Amino acid sequence: SQTIHQWPATLVQPVGSPLSLECTVEGTSNPNLYWYRQAAGRGLQLLFYSIGIGQISSEVPQNLSASRPQDRQFILSSKKLLLSDSGFYLCAWSSQQATGGFGPGTRLTVT
Amino acid sequence: GEDVEQSLFLSVREGDSSVINCTYTDSSSTYLYWYKQEPGAGLQLLTYIFSNMDMKQDQRLTVLLNKKDKHLSLRIADTQTGDSAIYFCAESGGSYIPTFGRGTSLIVHP
16 A cells, blocks of 8 residues: 655744655555645645656745655755745645545744 | 635534535536635545536445535534534636535534
8 A cells, every 4th residue: 555754744944945845655655746835724735746756846936946856755954944934835646546645744843 | 706605604502514506607517515714724625526426425424415406515414613614615627627616514512
């Protein structure tokens, strides 16, 4: 069965500091991978998705970036965090058969 | 762009049925999903339905799809306090990238 790992679970970072969130998927190959953000009082927002190694599509302009160095690894980064980057970040995967799942999420607070 | 709309809150009494409604605008939707997010936790896929189906039942959960009206509903029978959570409706087309609603907060009280 497929499992998805995401860490850290919680993170408190000062404004202007860098960010690196990591996500790995097990039990499937060549998944589509996604980073979502859920801000307080808002729905889920798709930030990035990837259909393969090194292939990243950005859905919203912002100071975040994503990379996929390996087939089942997806990383969300920032060089300098903003207060508005606070939120709940979810990594997700999906297959062509509409199956998929979400990671446990990372609660990021930028102070 | 595509929109998915759902009411923000629903309050029910324990033991009653809950019905969470969702509307979407993308006529090319292929899959429609219901996710559950418990406080402080990640999303859990509850169920999904293909757009060529009109109903799917899984234990206490019943999903109804009216494709003509682009209306999706999730019915939870015999709602329990453990069902209290935020329920997200989502749809995806051929790209398999889902668009989510804002979530419905289900509050179950005794």
